[in-house]
Structure formats: C-alpha cells, structure tokens
Amino acid sequence: GIQVEQSPPDLILQEGANSTLRCNFSDSVNNLQWFHQNPWGQLINLFYIPSGTKQNGRLSATTVATERYSLLYISSSQTTDSGVYFCAVSGNDMRFGAGTRLTVKP
Amino acid sequence: GAGVSQTPSNKVTEKGKYVELRCDPISGHTALYWYRQSLGQGPEFLIYFQGTGAADDSGLPNDRFFAVRPEGSVSTLKIQRTERGDSAVYLCASSLAGGLGEQYFGPGTRLTVT
Numbered sequence: 001g002i003q004v005e006q007s008p009p010d011l012i013l014q015e016g017a018n019s020t021l022r023c024n025f026s027d028s029v030n031n032l033q034w035f036h037q038n039p040w041g042q043l044i045n046l047f048y049i050p051s052g053t054k055q056n057g058r059l060s061a062t063t064v065a066t067e068r069y070s071l072l073y074i075s076s077s078q079t080t081d082s083g084v085y086f087c088a089v090s091g092n093d094m095r096f097g098a099g100t101r102l103t104v105k106p
Numbered sequence: 107g108a109g110v111s112q113t114p115s116n117k118v119t120e121k122g123k124y125v126e127l128r129c130d131p132i133s134g135h136t137a138l139y140w141y142r143q144s145l146g147q148g149p150e151f152l153i154y155f156q157g158t159g160a161a162d163d164s165g166l167p168n169d170r171f172f173a174v175r176p177e178g179s180v181s182t183l184k185i186q187r188t189e190r191g192d193s194a195v196y197l198c199a200s201s202l203a204g205g206l207g208e209q210y211f212g213p214g215t216r217l218t219v220t
Contacts, residue, residue: 043211086148096148
C-alpha cells in the first residue's frame with residue numbers, strides 16, 4: 001500500500017511564527033486531505049487538495065502530485081493552532097501519515 | 107447542517123464481550139468509512155461502504171470485526187469477543203461522492219476493553 005511520511009514529527013513555535021509541514025507519499029494518489037486533530041480528538045478538515053494550491057485565511061496548502069508531496073503552511077501561528085496535523089491520501093484505500101504535533105507557545 | 111455523529115462517545119467493556127458502535131453520516135452522503143486510532147498514531151482504515159455494500163473491507167483486522175450499513179445511511183461496527191488490544195478510538199467518516207472523496211469525520215467512540 002501507499003506509504004505516507006510526515007515531517008517534522010514534532011514542532012514547537014512561538015506565537016506569531018510561521019511554519020511548513022510536509023507530507024511525502026510513495027505512489028500516485030487520487031485524493032489528498034489535510035486535517036487538524038484538536039485536543040479533544042476531533043478531526044477538522046483543512047484542505048482537500050489532490051493537486052494545486054489553496055488558501056484559507058492563515059493556512060495554505062500546495063500539492064505537487066507528480067513529485068508526490070504536499071506542504072501545509074501556517075502563518076502567524078496562534079495557540080489555538082496547537083494539535084496534531086495529519087495528511088491523508090487515497091489511492092486504492094485511505095492512508096494517514098503519523099502526523100505532526102504542533103505546539104504554539106504564547 | 108448536522109455533521110457525522112457517533113454513539114456512544116465512550117464504551118467500557120470486559121474482555122470477551124460483544125460491542126456495537128454506531129455512526130450516523132451526514133445526510134445525503136453515499137460513502138461511509140470506519141477507522142481506528144490508537145494513542146499517538148494516525149487513523150487506520152478499516153472498511154469503506156458505498157451505499158449499502160462494503161466496497162473495501164481490507165482493513166478489518168480479523169473476523170471478529172464486522173460492519174453493516176443495511177439502508178445505506180446509518181452504519182454499525184460490531185466487534186465480537188473483544189480483546190484488550192481492541193482498545194482505541196473508533197472514527198467514522200462520510201463523503202458525498204463515491205470513491206474516496208473529501209471525508210468528514212465524527213467525534214469518535216473511545217472503546218476501552220478491560
């Protein structure tokens with residue numbers, strides 16, 4: 001099956017800093033999603049982005065399907081951005097990466 | 107509109123017992139998915155329904171796990187002879203489109219097997 005690798009595994013930022021999270025995948029995919037899992041465990045949709053670039057407020061994402069990676073950008077981070085960010089890809093089934101745990105300190 | 111709902115939110119059961127976990131997808135979503143998430147890991151795919159039929163059940167770990175979606179809406183994940191290793195958060199998601207379209211997740215059911 002498809003392998004999904006996310007980096008970095010852990011990231012600690014000061015409030016206001018910018019960050020880039022990366023997702024590499026091992027094969028062609030039909031779909032790719034970014035999620036934020038909040039401290040209560042709820043998975044919140046950030047982007048559905050099988051290719052191209054999207055922006056939503058302080059967050060943006062880019063997927064380069066031909067090179068098998070996606071990037072999630074967080075600008076001007078806030079403490080409420082803390083949590084785990086997952087990349088999930090689907091080819092024949094849906095695979096999640098292990099996530100990036102982000103901690104934003106005030 | 108209402109999101110994906112799951113019941114119960116928490117379930118504690120003894121080893122060897124049978125449990126049922128329920129998922130109500132977003133109204134009109136034809137596809138429904140079950141995942142399992144252990145502590146510190148990403149969700150692990152279990153099974154995917156398109157309508158009433160299981161389109162892909164390759165993620166079910168063994169024959170103690172079974173899921174149904176008889177009317178193409180609500181789904182029940184059934185676990186027989188529970189083991190302590192089954193303890194995890196069980197997540198349900200639904201999507202509007204067939205195939206593996208954009209998925210929306212419920213809050214999960216935390217299962218603890220003692």
